[in-house]
Amino acid sequence: MTFLDDSKTLQRVRADETSRLRMQDSLRNAAEVMETPNDTMLRLFNGALEVPMIKAGTDIGLFKMLVQSPTPLTLEAIAGATKTEPAFLGRILRYLAATRFITETGKDQFGANLNTQSLADPAIEGSLNYIFSIAIPAYQALPEFLKQTNWSTPPGTKCAWQQSVKTEMDWFPYYQQRPEQLSYFQSLMSVPRDGDWLDVVPFAEEAANVSPDRALFVDVGGNIGHQSKRLRAKYPTLPGRVIVQDLPESVNVAPPAPGVEFMAYDFFTPQPIQGARFYYMRTVLHDWDEENSIKILKNTAAAMGPDSQLLIDEMALPNKGVHWWSACLDLHMYIMLNALERTVDQWHDLLGKAGLKLVEIRTYASVMKNSIIVVERM
Numbered sequence: 001m002t003f004l005d006d007s008k009t010l011q012r013v014r015a016d017e018t019s020r021l022r023m024q025d026s027l028r029n030a031a032e033v034m035e036t037p038n039d040t041m042l043r044l045f046n047g048a049l050e051v052p053m054i055k056a057g058t059d060i061g062l063f064k065m066l067v068q069s070p071t072p073l074t075l076e077a078i079a080g081a082t083k084t085e086p087a088f089l090g091r092i093l094r095y096l097a098a099t100r101f102i103t104e105t106g107k108d109q110f111g112a113n114l115n116t117q118s119l120a121d122p123a124i125e126g127s128l129n130y131i132f133s134i135a136i137p138a139y140q141a142l143p144e145f146l147k148q149t150n151w152s153t154p155p156g157t158k159c160a161w162q163q164s165v166k167t168e169m170d171w172f173p174y175y176q177q178r179p180e181q182l183s184y185f186q187s188l189m190s191v192p193r194d195g196d197w198l199d200v201v202p203f204a205e206e207a208a209n210v211s212p213d214r215a216l217f218v219d220v221g222g223n224i225g226h227q228s229k230r231l232r233a234k235y236p237t238l239p240g241r242v243i244v245q246d247l248p249e250s251v252n253v254a255p256p257a258p259g260v261e262f263m264a265y266d267f268f269t270p271q272p273i274q275g276a277r278f279y280y281m282r283t284v285l286h287d288w289d290e291e292n293s294i295k296i297l298k299n300t301a302a303a304m305g306p307d308s309q310l311l312i313d314e315m316a317l318p319n320k321g322v323h324w325w326s327a328c329l330d331l332h333m334y335i336m337l338n339a340l341e342r343t344v345d346q347w348h349d350l351l352g353k354a355g356l357k358l359v360e361i362r363t364y365a366s367v368m369k370n371s372i373i374v375v376e377r378m
């Protein structure tokens with residue numbers, strides 16, 4: 001059994017997305033209204049240190065060790081197991097306990113808590129490596145980038161990330177050549193988000209008549225196939241082919257999955273699978289500006305048959321009152337790729353320019369606005 005210090009109250013609060021996120025926001029707001037200007041500055045100061053310190057803890061296997069231990073561990077034991085110098089390690093542990101990432105159970109004694117459990121999760125660990133080594137350096141480059149571009153980014157403008165790594169290359173080709181960092185990105189993609197898109201597409205009804213040799217589901221830019229595997233797991237007997245398409249560097253490392261085919265395909269070239277019942281793009285178009293998104297969409301549109309639908313799985317943002325995470329992700333896309341999260345109006349506009357029409361938006365995460373945007377040919 002894992003030792004978890006605050007085990008009496010350790011149950012994660014289970015609440016639906018709306019209640020959970022509203023409660024978090026109001027509690028954060030309550031804490032912030034008590035801040036003096038100095039408190040605000042200190043909160044931001046500390047915010048700059050948190051990810052690097054978590055990275056340091058991850059590098060020595062600290063969080064996994066605490067989670068796996070049935071009892072709290074002494075500083076001496078942790079230092080011995082991690083081959084670190086106790087006096088300095090003690091300062092790091094004290095910091096991580098003060099910021100609630102681990103728990104201090106006694107003098108020089110530490111255990112896991114809910115945050116520690118999250119940090120020990122390989123998908124979260126990989127995501128934090130992404131934040132540390134890829135996102136933060138690009139964020140740092142943003143103010144200078146904005147000065148240089150005079151805050152304007154016409155099509156073809158490079159992005160702040162390119163300045164941070166000093167490259168002229170685009171994001172995906174650059175990381176395809178760097179497998180370790182690409183694996184951090186793949187971890188990030190594997191973290192479950194709120195809501196489930198599979199709840200809003202009635203495959204059993206809509207795909208029952210697909211013939212076995214027809215493509216049922218083409219997962220364009222599907223990475224290593226997380227969503228296609230989930231589809232097959234939920235509907236193991238659905239007829240038709242399920243095909244994951246991505247660049248060779250991604251599909252070639254995808255673990256095989258029953259009922260799922262992998263195909264190397266560049267979505268800037270004509271779509272080779274004609275007339276599929278569903279084409280699916282999950283968080284693909286938010287990586288691209290308008291010009292490139294239209295190219296990708298036109299390649300799909302040209303392959304669509306009379307009953308084909310394109311399911312775009314992305315945020316469809318309201319024009320007002322966006323959640324901070326959606327706004328954060330929008331700017332993240334700008335910094336990394338000169339791209340964006342789109343509002344409902346922007347989706348209509350983009351799809352129209354690619355000869356497609358937006359038929360329906362089925363939102364499955366009501367705060368983040370993660371949605372299936374159902375699209376057909378004009």
Ligand SMILES: C[S@@+](CC[C@H](N)C(=O)[O-])C[C@H]1O[C@@H](n2cnc3c(N)ncnc32)[C@H](O)[C@@H]1O
Nearest residue numbers: 172189221222223246247250265266267282283
């Ligand atoms: C943000 S990820 C989304 C992955 C997946 N759909 C998901 O939601 O987990 C974007 C994907 O687009 C792929 N990609 C980028 N450029 C591509 C291209 N030219 N052709 C095909 N796939 C590409 C990347 O390799 C990556 O897997």
